[in-house]
Amino acid sequence: MQVHIKDDKPFIDMMDDVLQQEGETASWEHFQMAYTAAKETNIDTFTGLVAPGYLPHMTFHPHQLEASRRVVEEMNGRAILADEVGLGKTIEAGLVLKELMIRGLVKKVLLLVPASLVNQWVNELNSKFHIPAASQRKQYVWEHYDVIVSSIDLAKRSPHREIILEQDYDFVLIDEAHKLKNSQTKNYAFIQSLKKKYCLLLTATPVQNKLSDIYNLVSLLKPGYLGSYKQFKDTYGDDRRDAEEHHYLKELIRKVMVRNRRGETGLQWTKRKVETIWIDFTEQERLVYENMQDSTSAAATFAKITLLRELCSSREAAYLSMKKMVEENPETGNAYLPVMKEIEKLPQHSKALKVVELIKAAPPGEKFIIFTEYRATQFYLQWTLKQHDISSVPFRGGFKAGKKDWMRELFEKHAQVLIATEAGGEGINLQFCSNMINYDLPWNPMRLEQRIGRIHRFGQKKDVQIYNFAVRNTLEAHILELLYKKINLFERVIGNLDHILAELQVSDVEKEIKRIFADSRSEGEIKVKLDNLTAVITETGEQLERDKLHG
Amino acid sequence: MDRHTLHQFLKKFFLTNGCQLIEEKEGLLHFLLTPELDEELMNRPFYWRYKKRLGQEGDPMELTLLTDPNETAEKAEHIHFGSPRLHKIFRLIRDSAQVARLYEKVDTASRTPLYPWLIRNMSVHFSGKRKRTETHSVGLQLLNGQLETDWMENFSQVEFKQQISDQCYCLSPIIRYQSGYQRISSYMHTYLDTIDDSWVKETKDTLKQEEDLLAHFFDQSAQEELEEEIREERAALYKNELDAVHKRLVPSIQMETINAGIFYLSEETARKLFHKKEA
Incomplete structure (x- = not known):
């Protein structure tokens, strides 16, 4: 065999030392158990994923298993994970990491994620994958933990930067990697100079504006894979709309990128049924x-x-x-x-009474999630439901992980209603419930999509019923009629909504809408401006559909 | 390892380490730990440090493990293949049983000689584009050089003791165990020559491709007239990337000894077991 074979020489010296001393050595039971422990953890096959067998509490979807398998087997652990939002990029990445760790290929790991997601990553790696990840808070962590999650902004600052650049990482992961599309930035240079054996880039939008975006991402993973920048530009130009023309480029990219789309996952998505409940103020x-x-x-x-x-x-x-x-x-x-x-002096709020009426009319035990934007409303609803003998539990993003799980469990087993504030919209899956009441609407479509995503996801067996509550002749009515119904958000899953908003460079939709309301002098003016906004959102979405890198 | 095997494995582990079994039922094990295992497993170094500083004995904790995923119990944790607790236990076992000197338990009234065997258990790591690990157990008789594979599997039912049985006596090895260890290595080399090595070629092909890509990429950019500083930066990047490629793609085989020992064995048992194997 044309390959270097390394023997375990130190062992025999150690053994010699032990046997020279006349003391007792290992018992037969322990000797056997040590052998069994090693044998059981040794993986005797090059192919296939063994990690799922180590994680019996997790249920993986076929497209997630396939994505992870391809990254490990075909892409040799260097890939762009570019699934559409909501298909589980984090799960796929965790699975890849776990597989490489179990096989003894990876020990030292650095994950760079947006600051707001650091804790979520740490929690998920620990609870879902039993990977002992720590978040970077103190300087010493870099050297003392093997798996570190940090934000890129923190990591690139002194003194962290110097320490990190000295480390030999086996695995580096960048979440929201589309932020690295520009090769002239400090962040890009920083990532490029990290020592990394395996590398995953996660993004839902691998090509944002220009074709060079993808060139720059791929060059982080596999420099040279797409040729030099000049060659690339000469061959393909820079208009992402041309990507469709270049089948060869598409093929090349397919070898370093996994991209699952909702429509292709083979999942039967249950339907969304939407009903508007109009309320008249007294x-x-x-x-x-x-x-x-x-x-x-x-x-x-x-x-x-x-x-x-x-x-x-x-x-x-x-x-x-x-x-x-x-x-x-x-x-x-x-x-x-x-x-x-x-x-x-006002008596009960008309809307709250309507909620009671709706829940009372449903079959007994039918579960509901109520979303509200306000803590005060959350308390008030809890009180109101209690007055009418409807059991409910509160849920907020600020709850600690343990409390979140506890509330989720209370809801699943004992309560009929869960009342969540906006912040509670992220981070829990409630697919055992199929009714959702939007008690008030967020002014950011992304957040509404996230709300719906809590129940309309894998594992939901029933059609999802969404009730939108709005008081007639108020701001709410405008938002519902002019924003959400127009972009058709309720019925369809807008997979690349975040992409659309990024494209529009509307970083804060809520502010944008507030400004429309504040600056307009008449109802008519509000209507026109909101119409313009929704038209642009819809068109951009259609444009993006056409431009997709792969069909 | 199925969960019944795991259950028995864990039970044996805790009992042989001196823990007290408080309760056992299908899928559940409840132990009072020893101070040593508490320190190793329960993650409370400060408690033990303070107790020691105060010169006091600590109170070891109880631990309830559920080997059945459907079982529930108060203050209990599920343990399964892949749970960190089990891997900690595996680690402890492996660290504590690296070397053995053991004697077969023989019930006999007549003088019985015991033959020395060197047993070497190994993980053999094959690293290429991907990785796999084989487990080998090889025994070498240290008088006549007889070599047997799957030693642990064959002898799993034989009883060995840390003290020699009455009436038995040990024969002195002719082959030193250092050279025995080496003989087993040579045997492994011969074995490795016989098995499929297409993975080595595949890995080398990929390595070549990736090296070429890198050379091309960094060479192209070097042609442009670059400043000294930038050129150095590029050179450093190139080295980084090349190192990473080599780490991933230089094929290698590594033999790692799991544990090893000198086992004294009666001729009769050896004959019986190896005969059975051949039959």
Whole structure:
């Protein structure tokens, strides 16, 4: 065999030392058990994934297993994982890492992810994959832990940078890797100079604007694979719309990139049924709403819009905001205190009563998730449901992981309703429930998609019923009618919504919409502006569909 | 390892390490640990450090393990293949049983000679584009050089003791165990020559391809007139990438000894077991 064979020479010297001393050595039982332990952990085959067998608590979807297998076997552990949102890139990456670790190919690992996701990565690697990952907080961690999760911004700063560049990493992972599309940036150079045996780049949008985006990503993984930059440009140009023309390029890229699309996963996605529940304010409520709307007093326009939104949700939400504003800025008291007096007098919120009515009308035990934007509304709804003998549990993003799991379990086993605030939208899967009430709507389509994604995902067996609550003739009505219905978000899964928003360079949709409301002088103007926004979102989506790198 | 085997394995591990079995039922094991195992397994170094500083004996914890995934119990943890706890236990076992000197348990009234055997258990790691590991157990009789494979498997039912049985006596080895160890290595080399090595060629082909790509990429850029500093940077990058390629793609075989020992064995048992194997 034309290959270097390394023998275990130190062992015999050690053995010699032990046997020279006349003391007792290992017992037969322990000697046998040590052999069994080694034999059981040795993997006697080059091919196939063994990691799933180590993770009996996890259920992997076929496309995830196949993606991980391809990365390990065919791509030799250097790949771009570019599944569409929601298909489980993180799971695939975890599986690849676990496989390489079990096979003894990887020990030292660095994962660079957005700062907001560091803890989630650490938790998932530990709980789902039994990979002892630590988050980088203190300097010493770099050298003392084998698996580190950090944000790239932290990692590239001194003194971390110097320490990291000295390490020999077996495996480096970059989440949201499309941020590295520009090879002239400091981040790019930093990643390029890391010592890395295996490397995964995760992104849902491998080609964002220019064809050179993909060139730069691939060059991080396999320099030279797509030729030099000049050759690449000369051959393919830089318009991503041309990508379709270059079958050869597509083939090349397919060898370093895994991209699953929802439509191709072979999954039967259950349907989304959407129903709008219109609510009429009582006369008393409407009066308060209109007074507030018409007030031209000290209240800043932005603040006013927030208050109107809150009033559509609950008296408590609006009241608490006003109270806080007055406390922080007593001059606003003139404007707000009279309104607060009026709010105090309001009876139950019409919308909350409608929720009770809807749940009471459902078959007994039918579970519901209610999403609201406001903590105050969450408390109020919990109280209201209790008054009507409906059991509920609260859920917030701020809960610790253990509490989240506990609440989820309470909901699954004992409660009929889970009331979640927006922050609770991420990080738990609730596919055992198929009814969702959007008690109030977020003004960012991405966040709405995430809400729906909690229940409309793998494992959901029933059609998903979505109820959108909106009070007639309010801001809510505009958002529902003019934004969400137009982009058809409820019925279809917009796989590349995040991509569309990135393309539009609308980093904060919510602010954008607030500005529309604040700057418009009439209903008509609001309508026109929202129409323009939705038209652009829809068109960009269609454009992107056409430009997709692979068909 | 199925879960019944795992159950028995764990039970044996804790019992032979002196732990007290408090409760056992189908799929559940409940032990009172020894201070030593508590320190190794329970992750509370501060507790033990303080206790020692105070000169006190610590109270070891109880541990309940569920080998049946469907079982539940209070303060219990599921243990399965791949759980960190089990791998910690595997590690402990391997570290504590690297070398043995053992004597077959023989019930006899007459003087019985015991023959010395060197037993060497090995993991053989094949690293190429991918990796696999074979497990080998080879025994060498240290008087006549007789070599037997699958030694552990064949002798799993034989009883060995740390003390020699009455009436038995050991024969002195003619082959030193250092050279015995070497003979087993030579045997392994011969074996490795006989098995499929297409993975080596595949790996070398891929290695060549990737080296060529890298050379091409970094050469192209060097042609442009670059400043000294940038050229050095590129050279460093090239070296980095080349190192990574070599780490992934230079094929190798590594023999790692799991454990080894001198086993004294009666002629009768040896004959019986190897005869059975041939039959």
